[in-house]
Amino acid sequence: MDQESINSIPGIQFNVLLKDYTTFRIGGRTKYFFIARTKNELIEIIKSARRNNLPFFILGGGSKLLISDKDFNGLVVKIQNSEFKVQDSQIFAGAGVLTPKLIAIALDNNLTGLEYLKGIPGTIGGAIRGNAGASGGSITGFIGDVIKQVEVFDKNKEKIKVFKNKECRFNYRTSVFKENQSLIILSCILQLKKGNKSEIEKRMNDYLEYRKKNQPLNFASCGSIFKNYVLSKSEVSNFNKKLIKEFPELENFIKKGTIPAGYLIDKCNLKGKIIGGAKVSEKHANFIVNFKNAKAKDVKELIDLIKNKVKDKFKIELEEEVQYFNF
Ligand SMILES: Cc1cc2nc3c(=O)[nH]c(=O)nc-3n(C[C@H](O)[C@H](O)[C@H](O)COP(=O)(O)OP(=O)(O)OC[C@H]3O[C@@H](n4cnc5c(N)ncnc54)[C@H](O)[C@@H]3O)c2cc1C
Incomplete structure (x- = not known):
């Protein structure tokens, strides 16, 4: 990609320090950095990187990553499409919705099924890819258990596709999206259940207490x-x-x-x-x-x-x- 065409992309940033975007506070600089705030921005920047043979990397919340100290001579795309919608017991969420936001939405709407995510940082896209979840303390759960469907952009085929839960092949800390690096998660629909707000809140708080006791959160x-x-x-x-x-x-x-x-x-x-x-x-x-x-x-x-x-x-x-x- 030549300098001129990069400069013409609104919002592109240069020589950005990646340690500022990871929970580890570790990582060198990336030559180009772009925050994708909508699904279309995300798809367009990926297409543009591919057209110009520019290596690129998808970054969610940076909470499951060790980034090397070296500089990256390519483009890092930070996923931040964070639109959401609640309908009955379902939540539609853009891949960039942060998990703390997601569980707050669930609580506001008396929805149960995400309590174990309390205290897990990152985006819902990153959580789906690695089938995030927890099995310590009194609560066990994995995000794959409550996913109805996932919308992805297949970067190699340049096509949008929807995966139903079974097709996601969720397993311990993995999914089809981790196995197939061509799939970039755009959004998802979560199928939760109606519950009692104070009970949901109590389970979330109990789980956070368990984490504070057992994990070095500071x-x-x-x-x-x-x-x-x-x-x-x-x-x-x-x-x-x-x-x-x-x-x-x-x-x-x-x-x-x-x-x-x-x-x-x-x-x-x-x-x-x-x-x-x-x-x-x-x-x-x-x-x-x-x-x-x-x-x-x-x-x-x-x-x-x-x-x-x-x-x-x-x-x-x-x-x-x-x-x-x-x-
Ligand atoms: C204190 C602490 C506690 C934690 N506890 C837990 C826990 O109990 N259980 C657990 O499972 N995890 C835990 N984690 C790890 C982490 O928070 C989760 O795994 C989280 O879901 C990762 O999401 P992320 O958006 O930060 O992903 P990132 O770290 O940004 O990315 C991880 C990988 O996913 C890819 N990726 C990100 N978004 C997309 C997308 N939209 N499409 C395709 N690929 C994508 C990236 O390229 C990268 O390869 C913990 C982390 C911390 C710091």
């Missing part, structure tokens, strides 16, 4: 770094007996089929481990916090260290939940 982070480890059937029946003897709590996790990543990291004595300005949280071992101007490379080194230690001790390969950009 530090910059991206939430959990790793997915919990889901055991295969054969691992459930043949888990290493020596390890179970050494770590008896494992038995309970094996019964449930999932071992929390935080447990494994904790048992490797990594809580409080520091590299540069990044630290494994003492409160929750699956959180890495930026406690002092951390660089992406500090976080990445900690991630690699954790993976190696967990593999050595438990023979388990942890998989990142955090998404990398520009490494």
Whole structure:
């Protein structure tokens, strides 16, 4: 894309520092930056980047991202189309609607089904892509459970398409939109249920209290770094007996089929481990916090260290939940 045609795009910004757009407060500069406030702006900027062979990246709330310290010689499009409409028990939401806003809309309209999102930052588009949700405390839920349909722009085919819930292939921290990088989420319809306002509010507040107690919410982070480890059937029946003897709590996790990543990291004595300005949280071992101007490379080194230690001790390969950009 030549400088002249970029300059002609209203609203385009130059050399923008991406750390200002992530909850980790980490990331280098992007050459071009554009905030898409409507669906049409979003589609047009993507078409224009493609026509001009300009690499581009879609940014939601930046709350599940580790962005490298390097500069990005391309375009970052921040999704901010935040229109919404409530009809009976359904909410239509643009992909840029922030989750705190969404749960406030649900509460205002006595709608239940999103309580577990209390305290999760980001956009509804980002939440759908990673099937955000929570299973700690007394509430369990995933955004995929309440999605009726998702409207996407297929950037390769340059076509709008609607995916019904089943076609979204929601699973633990994934969806068809994560598997197929060509799909950009434009909007969605959520199917909620009518409920009692004060009960909904209580569940939200209880859940936030649970988070405050168990997560380092006063530090910059991206939430959990790793997915919990889901055991295969054969691992459930043949888990290493020596390890179970050494770590008896494992038995309970094996019964449930999932071992929390935080447990494994904790048992490797990594809580409080520091590299540069990044630290494994003492409160929750699956959180890495930026406690002092951390660089992406500090976080990445900690991630690699954790993976190696967990593999050595438990023979388990942890998989990142955090998404990398520009490494
Ligand atoms: C303190 C804290 C607690 C958290 N707790 C939880 C939790 O309990 N459960 C949980 O699931 N998550 C949690 N998170 C992580 C995060 O908030 C969520 O996963 C959130 O849904 C990510 O959305 P986002 O808009 O910030 O995505 P981003 O970080 O902006 O993007 C993540 C990925 O999605 C892509 N993307 C974003 N928008 C779109 C779109 N419209 N179309 C296509 N691709 C898109 C991006 O390109 C990127 O690859 C937590 C984070 C923090 C900081």
